[in-house]
Amino acid sequence: MSGLEVVIEDARGCARLFRLGRDVEAGLAMVAVVEAAQPFVALMPGDVQSAWGGLLGLMFNDQQAQNWLSLADYLEFELVELLTAGQAV
Structure with missing residues (x-):
C-alpha cells in the first residue's frame, strides 16, 4: 500500500470515529491525517x-461547530476525492 493509500484509509477511519461519537479520539486522528496528507x-x-x-x-x-457528521463526510468523501484526483494528475 502506498503512502497516499495509507492517508486515505486513515481519513476513512477518522470519519468512522466521528460517526461513532468518539470526537476526542477522532480529533487527534484528524490532526495526524492532515499532517500526513500535506506533503502529498x-x-x-x-x-x-x-x-x-x-x-x-x-x-x-465543522470542528468548531462540533458538527461531527458533516466533518466525517468531508474526511471520508471530499478529502478522499481530492487526494485521488490530485494523484491522477
Whole structure:
C-alpha cells in the first residue's frame, strides 16, 4: 500500500470515529491525517492545493461547530476525492 493509500484509509477511519461519537479520539486522528496528507498535496497541481485550503477551512468550521457528521463526510468523501484526483494528475 502506498503512502497516499495509507492517508486515505486513515481519513476513512477518522470519519468512522466521528460517526461513532468518539470526537476526542477522532480529533487527534484528524490532526495526524492532515499532517500526513500535506506533503502529498504539496506535490499536486495548484488547483488541488487551492481546493485543499478550502476543504481545510470547511473542516475547521465543522470542528468548531462540533458538527461531527458533516466533518466525517468531508474526511471520508471530499478529502478522499481530492487526494485521488490530485494523484491522477
